[in-house]
Amino acid sequence: MLAGSMGLLPSASLGEGRRGLYEPIHGSAPDIAGRGMANPYAAILTAAMLLRHSLGLEAEARAVEEAVDRAIEGGAWTADIAPAGTRPVTTEEAGRAVLDQMRK
Amino acid sequence: MRALIAVLPGDGVGSEVIDESVRVLEEVAERGGHVFELVPALVGGAAIEQRGTALPPETLDLCRRADAMLFGAVGGPRWDDPRAKVRPEQGLLELRRTLGLFANIRPVKPHPRLRAASPLKAEALEGVDLVVVRELTGGIYFGEKRREGGAAVDTCVYTVLEVERIVRVAARWALQRRRKLTSIDKANVLETSRLWRETASRVVHEEFPDVRLEHLLVDAAAMHLLRRPSDFDVIVTEN
Numbered sequence: 001m002l003a004g005s006m007g008l009l010p011s012a013s014l015g016e017g018r019r020g021l022y023e024p025i026h027g028s029a030p031d032i033a034g035r036g037m038a039n040p041y042a043a044i045l046t047a048a049m050l051l052r053h054s055l056g057l058e059a060e061a062r063a064v065e066e067a068v069d070r071a072i073e074g075g076a077w078t079a080d081i082a083p084a085g086t087r088p089v090t091t092e093e094a095g096r097a098v099l100d101q102m103r104k
Numbered sequence: 105m106r107a108l109i110a111v112l113p114g115d116g117v118g119s120e121v122i123d124e125s126v127r128v129l130e131e132v133a134e135r136g137g138h139v140f141e142l143v144p145a146l147v148g149g150a151a152i153e154q155r156g157t158a159l160p161p162e163t164l165d166l167c168r169r170a171d172a173m174l175f176g177a178v179g180g181p182r183w184d185d186p187r188a189k190v191r192p193e194q195g196l197l198e199l200r201r202t203l204g205l206f207a208n209i210r211p212v213k214p215h216p217r218l219r220a221a222s223p224l225k226a227e228a229l230e231g232v233d234l235v236v237v238r239e240l241t242g243g244i245y246f247g248e249k250r251r252e253g254g255a256a257v258d259t260c261v262y263t264v265l266e267v268e269r270i271v272r273v274a275a276r277w278a279l280q281r282r283r284k285l286t287s288i289d290k291a292n293v294l295e296t297s298r299l300w301r302e303t304a305s306r307v308v309h310e311e312f313p314d315v316r317l318e319h320l321l322v323d324a325a326a327m328h329l330l331r332r333p334s335d336f337d338v339i340v341t342e343n
């Protein structure tokens with residue numbers, strides 16, 4: 001609720017060691033499945049948590065998080081976060097926007 | 105570095121969003137000269153369809169060997185019958201339990217550009233940066249469940265050891281951040297909450313003198329989270 005969409009929130013499940021299970025907090029959303037409109041940012045930020053906590057790759061994790069921030073800043077908004085009157089991007093387009101930012 | 109990563113897309117949008125995070129991990133590997141072995145496996149409804157169980161042995165075996173697991177989502181209307189013997193969610197609960205993943209970490213930091221997407225007022229979202237640490241392998245999710253005639257029973261159990269270890273995890277997070285820890289319970293009603301509260305107080309007092317601890321009842325916490333979310337740093341709570 002606070003962040004504006006469940007599609008933005010990652011999570012990590014950790015134990016005593018470094019191994020962890022990383023998942024977006026949103027569920028399987030059967031109502032929109034297969035339509036290419038799901039928000040991939042939570043899943044991508046989940047990968048950043050994986051890099052940081054299980055692999056110890058802090059710089060890489062931060063680079064991914066910053067790329068997501070800039071993709072959002074740049075207006076790559078999926079249907080759940082796009083303001084009325086704008087054309088939402090697809091799941092793949094949002095993913096590509098992050099990769100583009102990482103390559104800059 | 106080399107790493108073995110189990111990729112468990114699961115059901116529904118799980119595979120769509122995990123495809124994108126896999127692309128990002130591949131990009132990270134290529135740029136940093138890392139070798140990530142990304143091995144897909146079945147879990148949830150997809151596993152029920154193909155293997156008759158939500159967590160096939162080969163998936164569990166892969167996860168035991170892996171450095172990390174990237175998980176999508178499980179569940180869907182096809183497997184929603186509450187009387188069903190096998191349910192997609194069992195895959196996730198079983199993984200958490202078998203691998204001892206007792207601490208669920210959920211960071212929340214709203215993006216400034218997306219304040220309009222939140223139902224809260226934009227000014228209330230200013231400076232919000234919090235982490236929820238949820239105990240994941242105890243409490244009412246894992247206690248004994250049964251039916252007795254016309255009644256149903258769920259059991260909520262917490263041991264001192266379970267509370268101590270999750271409070272330590274949360275306090276360590278707080279030390280890396282603004283050193284404020286909020287423990288949320290229902291100590292006016294629940295005995296497990298009273299144990300939770302006294303254990304949290306002791307652990308923080310004895311082991312983390314630099315962390316400021318406050319206790320909130322869950323009802324009040326829900327209100328404060330909406331009214332003044334930026335006051336929170338690390339939140340620790342039961343399953």
